[in-house]
Amino acid sequence: MKSAKQIILRLFQYREFLMRAKSIGIKNVYSDTLAEALGSTATQVRKDFSLFGITGNKRAGYKLDDLLSQLSELLGKNQKQKIIIAGAGNLGKALMQYDGFKKEGIEIVALFDNDPVKVNIESSPPILPIERLFEFIGKNKINLGVIAVPYFAAQQMLDLMILAGIKGVLNFAPISLKSPKDFFINDINLRLELETVAYFIKPLKQED
Amino acid sequence: MKSAKQIILRLFQYREFLMRAKSIGIKNVYSDTLAEALGSTATQVRKDFSLFGITGNKRAGYKLDDLLSQLSELLGKNQKQKIIIAGAGNLGKALMQYDGFKKEGIEIVALFDNDPVKVNIESSPPILPIERLFEFIGKNKINLGVIAVPYFAAQQMLDLMILAGIKGVLNFAPISLKSPKDFFINDINLRLELETVAYFIKPLKQED
DNA sequence: ACAGTAATGTGAAATATTTCACATTACTGT
């Protein structure tokens, strides 16, 4: 099984749509429905399912509840996920205040910062001094971290997290981090994502 | 020329690294240097360049300044880019306060919100009432927008932006938006990005 | 001056991903 990041992201998107469809009372969907919703194709949808052994009903599409539970199981959404965030700046706090994680079983259990002004053990989740990161990860068996510190602090933060037992991170620092092969890093560089849009909307010169 | 989003993103990453390398006094780089820096391969780097007609010096790699200016030209970084943000919530404000855009020629000229409490025409950039979005885009010839409103408001926001003359958006709302074919949308769903990491660090069952 | 070599640049091969084409199947309607 390859499970490239792309396919997994699509499976999450299918699930996302299905949950919304369920909430408005829909009971059955077709590969076509999913395709339409994501701007993809019906074949793509069925191929994705086929790759993971997810099946529907010939002629009658997919029972929404069944499909949803198959996807949830596959994607590991039946377990809760605790995460910590390194860096309680603009982005760290935006994530902290976002209310969309909880209902998907993602709990931000703490943020960490080296700026005493940012520290606030009373907030929910608490913002703790960075010195407590290592111990906290171990004690609470956290395996997923978010890196929202400036780029020059990102590698040391990652090293510390790895040492403490973290297995994968979502990294917002605009720098390519080094890690062991079995460690999973998902890099998101928001500025580059913005610049990419800018590139594609530029009037083309003589490209063909 | 295909110019898939992926390649363009890599070109931006090369540029990113080169700027940092330049700042520490490096004058020459090799495809190997770039590959190492991004966790890619030297062939990939040269192939990417080759596809866009970027050339170096056989045997002597690339002169950093030359390469940088070729990439900058190609990626359209010689022009400034003005952008607006719809939604001055957690994420909109995080972007507003981020200081890394300006030095890359990206200027957030205004945010827009329908919550009077959020509006602040004195801030820099100003947070304006949503009613002014349409007129503002037209007057200031903005062609790039960011969607940072809740998902239920995202499509109407996009429609409005398109009507006003926007050519592409970075969309944070967790929903697949409909737009004309020649309109460019870059979707970023932060929750799914986090869930993807969670998926990959799960102890595998019997996948092979 | 020139041999050795370490780099680029790029077709071709390999691999990954998407799309096509169609056999299979179960529902629907009479």
Added chain:
DNA sequence: ACAGTAATGTGAAATATTTCACATTACTGT
């Protein structure tokens, strides 16, 4: 009861992307 059909599921084909292999070239060192 059964013919028609509208859907799935999936090998095979097509396409896209990455990697290989190596000819070319210009620098380096003597």
